[in-house]
Amino acid sequence: MITLLRFIIFVIPISLISFLYFFINDNDYYPGADFKVSDMPAFELNSLYENSVVNNLDLEGSYLINVWASWCITCRIEHGFLVQLNSQNIPIIGLNYKDERNDAIEWLGKYKDPYRLIIHDYSGSLALDLGVTGAPETFLIKNGKIIAHFSGEVNKRVWGDVFAPVIKKEKVVWNDQI
Amino acid sequence: MLIQIAHFLAILSTGLFLTTFVFSFLFTKRDKNITRLISRIYSHAFLMLTSSFFIYIWLALNDNFSVLYIAQHSNSQLPSFYKITSIWSAHEGSMYLWIVFLCLWGFLYSSYSPNDNILKARTIGVISLIAVGFLSFLLLTSNPFETILPIAPMDGADINPVLQDPALAIHPPMLYLGYVGFVIAFANAISFLINGDKSIRWEESVRIWSISAWVFLTVGIALGSWWAYYELGWGGYWFWDPVENVALMPWLAATAFIHSLSVSSKSQLLRIWTILLSIIVFSLSLFGAFIVRSGIIDSVHSFANDPERGLYLLSFTGILVFSSLILFSYRLPLLASKKLITSFSKESFISINNIIFGTLIFSTMLGILYPLIYEYLYLQKISVGAPYYNAIFVPATILACIFLFFSIDSKWQRTYRIINSYTSMLFSGIFSLAITISVMLYFVISDLWILVSLFTGLLIIIRYLFVIFEFLINKKYSNPYSIAAHIGLGLLIISISLNSQFSSERAINIKINGDDIYKDYRIKFDNLELIKMSNHDSVMASFIIDSPSGKTFVLNPEKRKYFTRGQITTETAIHATPLKDIYVTLGDQLDDGSWIVNIQFNYFIRWIWISALLMAISGSFLAFSLRGTSR
Numbered sequence: 001m002i003t004l005l006r007f008i009i010f011v012i013p014i015s016l017i018s019f020l021y022f023f024i025n026d027n028d029y030y031p032g033a034d035f036k037v038s039d040m041p042a043f044e045l046n047s048l049y050e051n052s053v054v055n056n057l058d059l060e061g062s063y064l065i066n067v068w069a070s071w072c073i074t075c076r077i078e079h080g081f082l083v084q085l086n087s088q089n090i091p092i093i094g095l096n097y098k099d100e101r102n103d104a105i106e107w108l109g110k111y112k113d114p115y116r117l118i119i120h121d122y123s124g125s126l127a128l129d130l131g132v133t134g135a136p137e138t139f140l141i142k143n144g145k146i147i148a149h150f151s152g153e154v155n156k157r158v159w160g161d162v163f164a165p166v167i168k169k170e171k172v173v174w175n176d177q178i
Numbered sequence: 179m180l181i182q183i184a185h186f187l188a189i190l191s192t193g194l195f196l197t198t199f200v201f202s203f204l205f206t207k208r209d210k211n212i213t214r215l216i217s218r219i220y221s222h223a224f225l226m227l228t229s230s231f232f233i234y235i236w237l238a239l240n241d242n243f244s245v246l247y248i249a250q251h252s253n254s255q256l257p258s259f260y261k262i263t264s265i266w267s268a269h270e271g272s273m274y275l276w277i278v279f280l281c282l283w284g285f286l287y288s289s290y291s292p293n294d295n296i297l298k299a300r301t302i303g304v305i306s307l308i309a310v311g312f313l314s315f316l317l318l319t320s321n322p323f324e325t326i327l328p329i330a331p332m333d334g335a336d337i338n339p340v341l342q343d344p345a346l347a348i349h350p351p352m353l354y355l356g357y358v359g360f361v362i363a364f365a366n367a368i369s370f371l372i373n374g375d376k377s378i379r380w381e382e383s384v385r386i387w388s389i390s391a392w393v394f395l396t397v398g399i400a401l402g403s404w405w406a407y408y409e410l411g412w413g414g415y416w417f418w419d420p421v422e423n424v425a426l427m428p429w430l431a432a433t434a435f436i437h438s439l440s441v442s443s444k445s446q447l448l449r450i451w452t453i454l455l456s457i458i459v460f461s462l463s464l465f466g467a468f469i470v471r472s473g474i475i476d477s478v479h480s481f482a483n484d485p486e487r488g489l490y491l492l493s494f495t496g497i498l499v500f501s502s503l504i505l506f507s508y509r510l511p512l513l514a515s516k517k518l519i520t521s522f523s524k525e526s527f528i529s530i531n532n533i534i535f536g537t538l539i540f541s542t543m544l545g546i547l548y549p550l551i552y553e554y555l556y557l558q559k560i561s562v563g564a565p566y567y568n569a570i571f572v573p574a575t576i577l578a579c580i581f582l583f584f585s586i587d588s589k590w591q592r593t594y595r596i597i598n599s600y601t602s603m604l605f606s607g608i609f610s611l612a613i614t615i616s617v618m619l620y621f622v623i624s625d626l627w628i629l630v631s632l633f634t635g636l637l638i639i640i641r642y643l644f645v646i647f648e649f650l651i652n653k654k655y656s657n658p659y660s661i662a663a664h665i666g667l668g669l670l671i672i673s674i675s676l677n678s679q680f681s682s683e684r685a686i687n688i689k690i691n692g693d694d695i696y697k698d699y700r701i702k703f704d705n706l707e708l709i710k711m712s713n714h715d716s717v718m719a720s721f722i723i724d725s726p727s728g729k730t731f732v733l734n735p736e737k738r739k740y741f742t743r744g745q746i747t748t749e750t751a752i753h754a755t756p757l758k759d760i761y762v763t764l765g766d767q768l769d770d771g772s773w774i775v776n777i778q779f780n781y782f783i784r785w786i787w788i789s790a791l792l793m794a795i796s797g798s799f800l801a802f803s804l805r806g807t808s809r
Contacts (some may be wrong), residue, residue, distance in 0.1 A: 002514065006507045009454065012540075013461075013503065017496045019547070023554055024472060024488045031473035031485055073249045073335045076326065161485075 033162045034149040040141050041129035048096050048104060048118035056144075061175030063091040065139040066115070066154075067127060069099040070107035072135040078153045082114035085159075091178045094118035097127050097135050116178045138163075142172055180233055181245055185323035187230035192313040194223035195281075195306040202303025213299040217288040220302050223309075224285040231278045234322065238265055244330035247271055247322045253336040255713060263347035264337040269471060269487075270322035272350060276467070277312045279351070280358040284309070287362050287387065297378055300369030305361055311494045319487045339714070339740045339747050345405040353398030357428060357463040359391025363435070364460035364502075367453045371505045376512050381443035381452060386804040388439060392432045393797040399425050400790035411748045411763050413683070413778050415786050418567050420475045423542050424466035430542070431459040434535035437528050445591055447525050449513045451532050457502045462539070464495040474550065522593045527585035534578045541570045572627055575671065579634045582664065583641055602644035610636035621679070628675045635671035638664060659800035666792035673785035680758075680781035685765065689772040696777055698726040699760070703773070714740045716749075719764050719773065723753070735764040735775075759783055 044055040066082060068075040086092055094115035096104045101120060108118075121127055130139065133151060140148040140163060148166045150158060166172070198220045205212045238261050243249040251271070252264040265271040284305035291298060316322070340346075363384045370380050402425070406412045416422060435455040442452040469475055472488025519525045545562045552560050583606075587599040596603070614633040623629060642661050648654045686694050686701070693702040705720040716738045724730050736749035753760040758781045765774030 002510050005450075006510065009503055009507065013496075013499055016543075016547070017492065017499070019551065019554075020468075020474075020492055021496075023550055024474060024485060024492065031488070071335060073246070073326070073331055076331065077246070 030162055032151040034151075035147070035166065036149075038146050040144050040146055041126065043119075043126040043129065045126060046120050048094070048101065048120045054117065054119055059093070059141075059175075059178065060143075061177075062140070062142045062172045063093055063116075063175050063178055065093045065095050065130075065141060067095045067097050067130075067132050067135050067137040067139075069097045069135045070103040071099065072097075074153050075136045076111070078136050078155065079111055079114065081155050081159070083112050086114040086116075089174065089176065091116045091174055091176065093178065095126065095130075095132075096120050097132065098122065098124045140166060140172070142170055180237060181242070181323055181325060184230040184233035184237070185321075187226045187233070188313065188323070189317060191223045191226035191230065192310055192317065194219060194226065195309045195313065198223060198306040199303045199310060202299045202306070205299070213295065216299045216302055220288050220306060221285060223306070224281045227278060227281055227313075231274065234271075234274070235262055235265065238262060241334070242330075243332075243334050244325050244327065245322075246324040246326050249326060249331050249334045251334065251337055253334040253713075255333075256337060256342075259347065260337055260342055263341070266350045267337050267341045270316070270320045272354075273312070273316050273320055273471070274322050275351065276354045276358060277309065277316060279354050280305070280312065280361055281309050283355075283359050283362055283387070283391075284365075291383060295378075297366070297369050297373060297380060300372060301362070301365040304365035304368050308361060308365075308498070311498070315487075315490050315494065319490055336713070336740070339738070339745055340409055343405065343409050345401050346409065349398060349401040349405055351398075352394050352401060353425060356391050356393075356395025356398050356432075357466065359394060360388060360428070360432060360435075360456070360459045360463060362387040362391075363439075363456040367456040368502060368505065371453065371502075371509045374509060374512060376446075379443070379446075381439055381449075385436070385439055385443055386801050388432070388436050389797050389801040389804070392429075392436055393794045393801065395425075395429050395432060396790055396794040396797065399429060400787050400794070403790075404787055407783070408750055408752060411750045413750075413761055413763070413776075413780070415677070415783055418545070418562075418564055420546050421466075421470055423546050424462075424469045427539050427542050428459055428462040428466060430535050430539050431455060431462050434532050435459050438532055441525050441528050441590075445517075445525070447515055447517065447519060447591075448529060448532075449515060450510070451529065453506060453513065455532070457499070457506060458539070461495065461499045461502075464491075464498065468492055468495055469546070475546070520591055520593050522588060522596075524585065524588045524590050527581055527588055530581050531578060534574055534581075538571065538574055542567070572631065576630060576634050579638055579667070579671065582667075583634075583637055586641055586645060602641065602648070606637055606641040606644060609640050623679055625679065628679050631671055631675040635668045635675065638668035639672070642668070659796045659803070662796035662799075663793045666789045666796065669792065670786060670789035673782040673789060676782045677780065677786065681779060681783075683776060683778035685774055685776045687768060687772045688775055689770075692772070697779065700724040701775075701777065703775075704732075706773075711738075714738045717764070719775075721751075721762060721775070723760065733760070733762045735762045737764050754784060756784065757781065 040056055040059075042056050044053055046052070047054050064085075066078075068078075082092055092115050094117070096118055099120075099122070101122075104118075104120070119126065124132075130137075130146075131149075136153060137149065137151045138154050139146050139150075147170055148163060150162050152158070154163075198216055201212075201219065202216050237245055238248050238252055239258060241248075241252065241254045241261070243252075247268070247270050248264075251267050252261050256264065266275045284302060287305075288298075288302050366380045366384050370378060399422075402422070403415050406417070407415060435452070435458075438448050438452045438455055441448045468488065468491040472485075472491060474488065519529065545566055548562050549560050552558065583603070584596065588594045610633050613636055614629055617623065617632065618629055642665050645656050645661060649656055682697070684696055686696065688694055688701070688703045690703050690706055693700060695701070700723070702722040702724075703719065704722050707718045707720070709716040709718055716736050718734050718736045721733045721735075722730060723733060731753055733751035733753055735751040738747045738749060739745070740747070748763050751762045758779055761778040761780055763776045765776055767773050
């Protein structure tokens with residue numbers, strides 16, 4: 001009887017905890033990261049600086065889209081790393097999300113602009129199509145397909161854990177023309 | 179500067195808790211002074227931790243946005259009350275509060291438990307060790323003191339609007355007080371096992387602590403359910419959301435535990451159950467923290483986070499659980515009582531109760547984990563919902579109630595003859611059956627489970643009314659707290675079954691000035707207003723509702739858009755009567771200009787929370803009556 005009880009009280013938690021251990025160590029599992037491949041949605045929006053229109057056909061090849069806003073505190077924390085990425089010739093397109101134009105321009109003036117191009121999405125329509133839940137979020141796009149999506153601050157570690165493996169696996173070649 | 183002081187105090191308290199732990203296991207002699215010394219070090223550690231927490235509250239109140247966490251979750255425009263509650267609106271701050279509460283229970287225990295024996299010293303040591311584990315987790319992986327330097331932002335990003343609500347402001351603290359309150363029972367059980375002296379009776383002294391924790395847990399869960407109903411607009415009382423379930427599991431285990439504890443504190447029976455349950459309750463509380471904070475489950479509560487947190491919590495919980503279980507299994511022969519449990523004694527019924535509750539906990543755990551296992555194996559997401567849980571909870575609860583019904587007149591350690599109280603049993607049966615059948619015929623109910631549940635709920639309430647009656651007439655003693663709490667259970671079962679029988683909802687398309695009829699209620703869409711508030715824009719609809727009885731009332735559901743986060747929230751409008759709630763939410767506008775409006779008639783839903791409250795109140799009176807037993 002006691003042996004049976006001992007057996008039961010150990011088998012249940014051991015199987016439970018070891019399963020959870022494997023689950024959180026699984027390669028595909030990373031909080032905030034999503035590797036489902038989907039099409040880049042069609043859009044037509046103004047750019048932040050000039051009043052020119054940007055649409056999805058203007059963007060070719062591989063690039064990053066970073067959702068940010070001047071009201072977003074985490075975006076400020078993330079900003080330094082984006083500047084670093086930009087200096088490594090990685091093209092980042094900013095998606096200014098539900099933000100006043102002047103606030104956004106002032107924000108970029110105060111810090112540094114890491115973006116090659118900024119889309120002004122005041123109503124959040126493109127963000128909605130992308131499935132954005134808040135700022136900051138970052139998308140990796142290759143030839144019109146979203147191949148990685150991360151919700152939250154991108155930093156050196158997230159870059160190494162989430163983006164670098166996909167870039168290597170999918171042989172991403174950055175589009176320098178943007 | 180204040181930030182660094184608060185941070186430093188938190189680090190210092192971690193060190194002192196570690197010292198407390200080391201001391202409590204270094205000295206094995208029975209010496210009053212050592213126990214006192216350990217209590218004193220612990221109190222100082224606690225004092226430092228609370229000072230650090232109070233400084234943190236001060237920082238939040240004064241809009242110190244150079245603290246990253248405060249900048250992310252508070253805003254200078256918020257009322258002071260929400261500046262404070264914003265502290266527990268996300269991961270870091272709520273973990274901080276969780277730890278402060280954990281140490282608070284330990285502090286109260288060390289000051290109010292007048293024992294001076296080695297068991298108390300060890301108990302404080304175990305609590306300190308747990309505090310060290312969680313403080314390191316907080317400081318290493320989720321530091322709330324992280325700053326934005328050199329320039330602090332002008333304003334904060336604001337608290338999530340759905341959290342700007344009084345019910346939600348107190349729901350997490352209540353729930354946390356409940357979760358961590360079981361640390362005292364757990365730590366006592368562990369130090370009892372380490373000691374290995376089976377003559378020590380620790381059970382009586384932890385009853386008051388465990389029942390108080392149970393009360394907090396009950397209130398916390400009920401508040402969460404209420405908040406989801408009227409603020410999130412979920413329109414019901416329970417959704418089997420994974421995070422609701424991880425709170426339900428410790429509650430079930432705690433309920434079984436306090437029953438089992440009442441046996442073990444009177445006689446030495448069921449000690450194996452009691453100790454095992456104390457380990458299970460606390461482990462499940464930690465498991466809940468892991469599930470919510472590791473981000474492995476998508477839920478309203480999940481916090482955005484990084485993978486290290488999940489790994490740390492899992493490892494810490496795993497180490498704690500396994501060392502407890504190894505200790506438990508090593509001491510098993512010592513705990514096994516030679517005395518057999520008499521059949522039809524109160525103990526026998528409580529051990530049946532333990533088995534039923536164990537089944538419920540295991541099934542809930544399976545329901546939470548099955549989608550994860552499935553996702554792991556087949557890379558597809560599935561969800562386990564109400565049908566699964568209903569199929570298990572309804573029959574098991576009915577079974578438990580039937581055993582409860584027969585146990586009411588049972589005696590401690592003595593068999594009892596059912597024949598002695600057959601009259602009250604028979605009459606309760608007849609009355610309940612009569613009421614159930616008349617309800618069935620009058621309202622044409624054909625669902626067998628609803629009828630059986632209704633019958634069971636009535637059976638318990640009427641049976642207890644007989645007990646009260648016998649007490650008033652024959653002065654036959656019975657435990658008033660148990661009566662009130664179990665009537666609460668009966669009421670809960672009746673309310674849930676009537677709610678699922680009668681509640682209904684419909685979505686209607688309605689234009690401004692248009693009207694519609696639902697269940698004899700005439701609904702007129704009177705007006706739509708745009709309101710500009712300081713931090714949100716709002717569309718407020720106004721519906722004039724004529725009830726069949728001739729009463730007229732106005733309901734104003736809203737949709738709000740908050741500026742800082744761009745979030746859209748739905749504000750429900752509820753017309754509450756004792757019998758039912760009329761619950762209206764505003765949906766989207768269609769292209770032809772009409773609006774989708776969702777109307778629900780929720781019957782007896784208030785009674786569900788009232789029953790939970792009744793249980794909690796009886797528990798708090800019981801805890802109050804146990805003052806002075808904590809020695």
